[in-house]
Amino acid sequence: MAQTPPSGEPRRRRDPAFREKVLLAYQYRCGVCGHDLRLGRQTVGLEAAHIKWFQASGPDIVPNGIALCSLHHKVFDLGVFTILPDSYQIVFSQHLNGDTETTARFLTHQGAGLILPQSSEYFPESSFLDWHKREVFKNPARS
Ligand SMILES: [Zn+2]
Incomplete structure (x- = not known):
């Protein structure tokens, strides 16, 4: 039987294999x-980044994950960029700023496609991308 913490929410366990x-x-x-x-x-x-955060009940399944380098993981969780559900296009926030060179390095990926997983069954699920765009991304988007 699952243990229930004091809040009344059933405790969720992380899948140790998620990252791999x-x-x-x-x-x-x-x-x-x-x-x-x-x-x-x-x-x-x-x-292995969660698209819909684990803390927000995002599941430990591959369609809710994206492999990201530490820096892109950090800024994805801060809403600096998001990924559009239909095209898997990467779009950055207009709030991103910094010195010219640093910002330019980020913005080389503006409008580019996510480097997709090797099989379509692993592609990010629209509902999770929608959640990230709505709850995390710092609007407005650059165009
Ligand atoms: Zn990266």
Whole structure:
């Protein structure tokens, strides 16, 4: 029987295999920039991001995950960019700013397509992308 914490919400357990499944789906590279640094056989700075946050009841399933480098994971969770549900296009917030070179490095991905998983069954699910765009992304989007 599942334990129930004091809040009354059933406690959800993280799937320990989530990270590995997501990284495999994306062939061990960042879905935005292609970062695939390894030290021997160990990936470095590559993470499995939840599209709909685990804390917001987002499930530990591959269609709710994207392999992202540490920097793109961080800014994705802050709403600096989002991914459009129909085209898988990456769009950045107009609120993104910084020195010219740093910002330019981010914006080279503006309008580009997400580097998609190796099989369509792993593609990000629209409902999760919609949630991220609605709840996390800092509108308005750059065009
Ligand atoms: Zn990246």
